[in-house]
Amino acid sequence: MSIPKTRWRCEQFHQSRTNANNGCQIINAQIHSDYEESTVESNKDNMVSLEKKSPEERLNICRKYYLGGFAFLPLLWLINAIWFYKQAFKVEPYPQQAQIRTYVIRSAIGTLAWLLIITIWNVLFQVFRTKMGPAGDYLTFVVPRGYY
């Protein structure tokens, strides 16, 4: 229910300068219900909003993130799964949604696999670092001083 910040700032600015045209633009703030995000856009805001994109563009973004994740970038898959979750499952169906759904599911599986690999390697390294002999030392990036 609070006034959007941008509008409040502009009003304060108006009060202190009487004659200037501050270029402050306020587009109608639509206060939506909880489920929908507000679409206030100003020249300061850079957030990509999926609502504004056409379905082809959405599919394109999703595909880019999915393919990018194969370059050993599991975080892209994680972001993909979380961001497009709503688009894939909670929004009314549109033709590209099926493809987006597969991408999201595969990204989720990929993220889980990576999580498993990283956790297992982390545990193994911490347990066996000293027992591996020279290999343990050569794999350590910052060599510990004073302790084995």
Next chain:
Amino acid sequence: MRTLFILVLLIFLISYVENKRVMDEMYITFNRARYCVRRVNATHEIGCQSSSRGNSGRMHMIDDENEFRSFLTNKKTLDSIGKFIITLNIDLFDSEHMDELMTRLDTKLNGLLVYLKSNLTRPGDFSPDDQCPNHRHSYYLNQTQAVNWNPKGNGLFFRSFPFPIMLIDEEDDYKLLLSYYQRFNSSQSTSSCGLELKTFQNAAHTSKTCMRRGEISHSLIDEAETLCDPVGGLNIYSKLPEPLTIMPKQRPLKSVILILATTDSFQMFLKANGATGGAQQPATSLIAFLSLAHLMGQAQEDLNKVEKEIIFVTLDGDALDYSGSFRFMYDMENNYFPTDSKDEERIRKEHIHSVIEFQALSFTSQLSESNLYAHPSNLANETFINSLTNRTSTIVPMPRDAPLPPASSQIFLRQTSSSFFPVYILTSTNQSQLSNRYYHSFFDDPSTLSINISSLEYNTTTDFSQWIKSLVEPLAQTLIETTTGLNKNITIEQEIINNLVYCVLKNINCPLIHNVSNETSGSSFDAFNQTSLPFSVNTYPTATTPTFTFVRNTLSYFLRDRTYDALNLTETACKEQGKNDSFRLYRFVGGYPPSISTEEKFLGYCVRSYYRSAYSSSPAFAIDKYDLADTTYPAWSESRWSTISLRLFIIPTQSHEIITLVIGILLLSISFIAFFFLRYFTKLSLLQPSSS
């Protein structure tokens, strides 16, 4: 006008306020504390380690046995306090008390501060070395019953402690510590003293791990950081410049006599620029060694005529598992003795006639005899032993096949299966015990030799220096008789020994060293003014120690070619001589008067001498692709460290801490509220959020 007045007032106030750092007010620092460091070898790590930010805890002082017992049984204090720093009287610093303390306190023991009340209340004996020193690589490895040469040794030097141990030996430091402890640890107030010990060491695990880690660097900008340095210095050898066996002339068998002494020691508690100990071992042996060298130089004319060579060798690194001796024998086996001489015939074990070593000699009021050990009995020359012991009563022969005391010669026997040459060890033992009660500790200072060091002058004759004279003269006479067959009654001037004692035990920046050095090497001693010759663990790359320069200059001067004393060569002429002779060293020095053999005095003397030096780090570090975990050769390394500090602070009471916290939170909330009010109810534009 008003602003000017306020300005003047402010300047006035500021100039009267002293600017002190809050941190300086909080801590009392002890700058002269000794500390224990980490060393590693092929299989273990020894010494002490602290965390990188220092170990702190509540201080608890234990002065005697009763307090020790009551502390260990006092469950209330032990359970209520998280971390302890125990301040322990040095009399209680031995393995039984340490074991009890460590088992009872376990992880609560965060550090140990040992104190010495005053120099007059030293413990009667204090040796952190093992009871059987250097038994890991000794000649008697398979001996069923080891002889405890150092019965009072507590072996704490070779144990690994997970907490830092420091020692304060200055009386004022102890008094300060005690005053704070008594003020704050009394029963009325529960605020107490806390101590912080910071002695973070870089080394870990074993030498192999440490050296390997010292070469790893994955960073593009940072170089690999060396974590530890191998133990070793220089093995120096010198002899009379004639005769010299240059190829293709063959060296006759059994023609070389080696005289040995060591130049290093170790102590559990180090101090930068502090006394290192080592007066009885190796300083006394080194002084006797150098005096014998001078005597041999005096008999130059007779010794030049025979084919036998007497080579004086100093070994460095022998205190830790005989690293220097192993390297020397390794060099000999690999045709690297003598070094740096392309055409000089190498010396191998067949050429060695015998080895005479000065080891752990001490002179106390009770004991003025030294013992002569000879091994093996089938090779020992009875005539030599008899003529030596007949000349003086201060040298007592030991029975045949008596077990040898810890000595570098043991390695000479070991590496040659004791079938090539006999070794003779001159040492001070008292019925299978070393007479040194402070073996390898910093307490081993000249006061144990009955020398009043504060009144010692450059030319003072002490009982000690007279005893050295009575020791080396018969030995020199016997040596000359053995090598040349002549019976010469050779003597050394007492002044020379007095000067050596002064230089080695009191002030290394003495006239003797300046007389036997040229200007560049002589000026290097100015940094060590009023300090004795340090005897500590030397590492490679060598730390700045004057020991090797001292030995080089003195030894090569004493064994110089005395015919050059009368030649009156200039410095340039001396250098010219050096260009034609690649086997010998030519230096131009001021000249040491008691040693000049001619009547005339010149402005400077050209010293023609034979001098070689080789690195004395263990063969483990010299052999290519040697596995440092292998125990064939010792592989000791000393850790590197950066800051060492010992600080005292006050731990406030529980209520004090709670009040401080509450006030802090209160201030925080008040400041938030004040700012909130200021922001909403004033027109100050500074406090508004910006809109640009």
